[in-house]
Amino acid sequence: MNQSNNSYFYEIQNRNDALWKRENAHQVLQIVRSLNQDHHQNKIYSINGQDELIQKPHYHLQNQYLISKNKHINLENLILKKTMREHYYGLELSTNYETLLLYGSKDIIDEWYGYIKIYTIQNDFRMNYDFIKLTGKGAHAKVYKIFSKRDNQVYAVKVFKKNNISNKLGLFKEIQILRQLQHKNVIKLNEVYENAKHLYLILDYLPGGELLQAISSAEVYSESVVQELIKNLLQALDYIHQNKILHRDIKPQNLLLRSQANITDLVIADFGLSDEYNIRGEYIFSRCGTIGYIAPEILRNEIYDYKVDVFSVGVIMFMLLTDSSPFGGKDTNEVIKSNLQCNIDFEQLKMAKISTHAYDFVTCLLEQNQNQRPTAYQALQHDWFYLPKMETLQYFSLSLKNIPLLNIKKRPELQNIIISQSPLWNNLCSKITLSDSSKSKNASECISILDDIQDQVQEEETQVDYKYKLRQGSIEENFEEMNDDDFYKYTKSPASLLQIYHLSIKGGRK
Template sequence: MNKESNKNFVSLFDEPNKPLWQKTKPDFKLYQISSILTIKKTNSQSIKKGKFFISNEYLVEVDTAYKRHIDLNNIILEQTNQPFTFRLSRNKKQIEFTTNEQEYQLWFQLIKKYAIQRSFNEDYKLLKIQGQGNFAKVYKAIGRDNFAYAVKSFEKKSFKNLTLERDALKLEISIMRKIQFQGIIRLYEVYETEHHIWLVTDYLEGGELFQYLRNQPQGFNEIQVALLMHNLLNSLDYLHSQGIIHRDIKPENLILRSPLNASDVYIADFGLADYYNPEGKYLFKRCGTPGYVAPEILQEKNYDYKVDVFSAGILMFIMLSGQSPFQTKSKNELVIKNYNCEIDYTINNLQQKISPEALQLLMIMLSPNPQTRYTAKQALCHPWFIKCFAPVYQMSPPQLYMPTNVIPQFQHYPDIFARSPIMNQLLNQSISNLSLSGSSNVTPQRTQSNSLQVQNPCKIAIEEDHQDFEVIQEEICQIHEINKYSINNQRKQTPAQQNKFTQ
């Protein structure tokens, strides 16, 4: 399935103005490995030995009169026919490093975390396609270590705007390389072949949360929802602590580790993620999925990490009520209601069916005003989680029906707002009849049921009594430790050295 020539080609990741070697200015105090290596320029007879070490994404030479280093980010990494030798190349400039048998694997493993490899056909075998979007396909694959992986494939010729799409892909890869957390899909390796880019990630058996929701007509009780929301918010809190905004939290981008446990959920698809910028400068500023995106994004206001909390609140609403908070008959109407944050908390008798604590948290997470909306960390400290997880608390809410025509209302256009130009076009059409003085000063219109003023004792406690806040946070963290699942994130992966797959 993955037959493709690996002849020489210009890398999509090449930066013409970036040299292979750079003068070293940073003071590298920490390093992962240090060795004497033999180095040789390709097509040259010049061979010498030198002392080198790796400090995160830098390979540093320390024996020269002045220190110099190679930035390993998106450099081409290849094995050679020579024993224990690897080649690094950028902009048609190449250099080969030879080490010993004991250290070769460690050097290769440390470098490939940041590099682009070209031996995908030798290292992985595609088994079947798992999903397909506007920009990529996802396959199940088997690696040389006999582990199953999910491989996200980008076809180069599909890039309409090469510079923009390349920058977006590099951003997605950069973000995923930075992430090391239990509740987030992990990126293992990146490959480039003549026609494709391949991202090798965790493969999880449970599939999308979207499909799980559709297959649960009996609905969910509050404890089930609390378990999932706690894990999701915990992962979001980690992302935000790393300076990352996801901006596309929805059931399609949440993957279950097991089909038997909906609470063990992993965040996936960082195609719209970005590093937080307080000035609002992003590669794509207005992006997301209708029905889940925070209103301040649609209104073109500056926004922060709380946009992810709003999206998580939409998911919580759907699981508790069995309905989308935006009841619409067309995508244009959906955009308008999402833009104005017109949420009806009386849908399916939600206010009567769920506990006061659940309703309070839900309304705070879905507040149209980011200033009064919780951060992920604050949401984790809400009394609803304490109540749901307390061993003495026995909650038996009615089973909630999940109509099959509710969540799938977005399935025909889940990526319609994947990129800014498309979003702008449809959004502008949808709100063209609205009388607005300016998007930067929009006052969201709310339904009567959505205009309730929520008294928030948890928020007051956080602001006025930091001691209470710490106690609540500590209890939640203990609960998380009890409920989390241990997984083996340290899969052993070795570069291709022996047999090729039987095609």
């Protein structure tokens, strides 16, 4: 069965390779999941060349592989459908050119379907789910609460409009990473669907909402609560890092709670900027994250490792203990500079009357030098986690008024930078200028926003020109109609550039 070439996954190599492969690459992988046939159950069947059902008792599943005696199938992004043959239930697995049919009793096919569905692509979303309500909306996707007709459970679905996806490789990477992570404090991907216009990522529904919103609704909380919360976060990151993954966007918006009854039972969500660790620093996006939470080595365009996520944990812990951000500033440029230079007012921690171990731990996590910053595993060995409870009974409250991420409506100049969930500095546009004397440059020659700001930091006499500060909404209304001269007018300040780029990644000017 050939898949129509309008599939978002049509060009992926696994869809175009031979279905069965004889390499033994699967044998060296760490086994995260597996499913074997029980000798006492009915067997799995397949079809031979004479269209006859043949028992396949040696078929079994490991991670994303269906394994036979001396060959295997990589299930990732194959097309999955349910089928029937006489009284047998079945599964249909297809590349763009080949199909494998598996049959068996209802129980065994349901079990195999439950295993295989996380790795494959299905096309019958509306047959299996009903929308309940919209729960969130971003630049590239909408999130809905949905009801499963199969198991009567509630889930969340992240819906992407295919025409609005600016980077296929980034989304493929997010899906690939979510499939391999199985941890109680990491968001779980259950299925992926597509139709002609949309992609659907089925995720666990987490009714507790975002961490800071939930914790701020509590009148007070103790240092020991922060201790438990940070411990759970670091344990999840340690697991992610052991699987050679960097998250790169740890922030309050991406920490969700299973329920508001337990504010320490958090789940790391949104792996849109995550990637597999590369010792040479070669990533789909190298300089990415959210200003105010991002490690300074990323802003400085240095080679970095897993410790960038540990720095972000330090920012969150600082906020929980002080009710303020470690990086202050009257405008976006000051916030960027503070983050870049790692200018942190640790006096705020002393004023919070926290334990000495907590103070030492936060300063350890927020260490500017990544070589001296601990890994997630090392951080979990800190003395703070072994304090008697009586030493962590200082109580705090969180008003959120000093947390820019949740105060953006009151500070519109921070809106586009603080909550950005996309890379901020790669290939801004095909033509952009930063000075009156410079000429149009192509994307490969285009100076990045951050490099411009970093030059300002290094040259203290340089003053940022705010002559063309933007009125709220003034660009968005006429963005696609701007000519190069109009576009140049709004590039006088890095803050304006950030706003323009935020619009460009939403599908505007290329």
